[in-house]
Amino acid sequence: MSADEQQPFVALEHSGLCAIIGRPNVGKSTLLNALLGEKVSIATRKPQTTRHRILGVLHQEQAQVVWVDTPGLHARGQRALNRELNRAALAALEEIDVVLLVTRALEWGEEDERALAALANVSAPVILAINQVDRVADKRQLLPHIERLSELREFAAVVPISALRRRNLDRLQEEVVTRLPPGPPLFPHDQITDRDVGFRLAELIREQLIVALGDELPYATSVQIQGFERGGGVSKIAALIWVEREAQKPIVIGERGKRLKKVGSLARREIEQLLGEQVHLELWVKVKAQWSDDARALRELGYGE
Known part of the structure; x- marks a missing residue:
């Protein structure tokens, strides 16, 4: 060993x-x-x-x-x-x-x-x-x-x-x-967080959504990674942005898709820093009705893990 x-x-x-x-x-x-x-x-x-x-x-x-x-x-x-x-x-x-x-x-x-x-x-x-x-x-x-x-x-x-x-x-x-007890390490020396890369990708996208949406939809969005492939120095990522009502989709997308493109551009920069390579990011917006008040939907979106 x-x-x-x-x-x-x-x-x-x-x-x-x-x-x-x-x-x-x-x-x-x-x-x-x-x-x-x-x-x-x-x-x-x-x-x-x-x-x-x-x-x-x-x-x-x-x-x-x-x-x-x-x-x-x-x-x-x-x-x-x-x-x-x-x-x-x-x-x-x-x-x-x-x-x-x-x-x-x-x-x-x-x-x-x-x-x-x-x-x-x-x-x-x-x-x-x-x-x-x-x-x-x-x-x-x-x-x-x-x-x-x-x-x-x-x-x-x-x-x-x-x-x-x-x-x-x-x-x-x-x-x-100084107030921690003696004992063995709880994590290997090369691990900095318990969260996997998929979780971190989704969070970086959600961060840019919060910034871009301001006071319009501060808590009505959630993000799920649908695809993540790495190879040849390029990461291909597909992510779904969930909202609670149909009327919220155009708010996230913006006029002619400008807001969603800006979110994607800023999130891509953050993700490239995390992964250390070029990133191709695709975003879609879908409706999951009243997900923030639905215990089952919350579990499906990874809450409670």
Whole structure:
């Protein structure tokens, strides 16, 4: 057996799972990507961009951190999709070693309270990461804000950060790593995420849909990869974009197909960066009636996996 094959069974000083929890749109996915130095979770300015629990694996010489990115916990929305997002986020707290609660600097509201309440019975250490401190003009406001939040729970540590600017992430990472137990790596040294390439392709397309559609159809679309072939330095990808109503198709396609072409062009660039080769991407738009409120349709589209 080779050294590479043996590596997963060699004990490390620190090895375990850290769940990244918080309300929608506080920068959890941006933080995950910054910690890994690679894009494994899509991120936009729209709340609830993340719809699945995604693992990102950070490899160090004597430590392995498995970051668990989660959908934002939210109180509003009773559709089956909303319930599934909350379920996925809460499921991430099971058998976890450390929890990272992410908030936005100088903000604290109902959905932050909901995220904190979800940790009431969690015995794992909870680290509070206060994100987007780079947007605070008067840094003197941060200390009283940190003091107020520190009274809400006995946090293992409180770390002000900027995920976008990658500020203070070394300290945040250190606070997490030192609280992980010793043990063998949970993933091979060359694996950076638990998600297969098909999932990542679909997410990159969905990311560009969210950006292109703005406020028109922020949550009514989902993407499925129908075909993926590689050969001769070119990847051929066919993907279906699902909407909920017939009237939504022309919104996604745009006048003379311009919007869909733009989505395809931008997504192709992202996919080429991921795959490291030329990409031929074909997109179609179809209707799956009320898929976001249909438990069976959600399973067919990969939710709950």
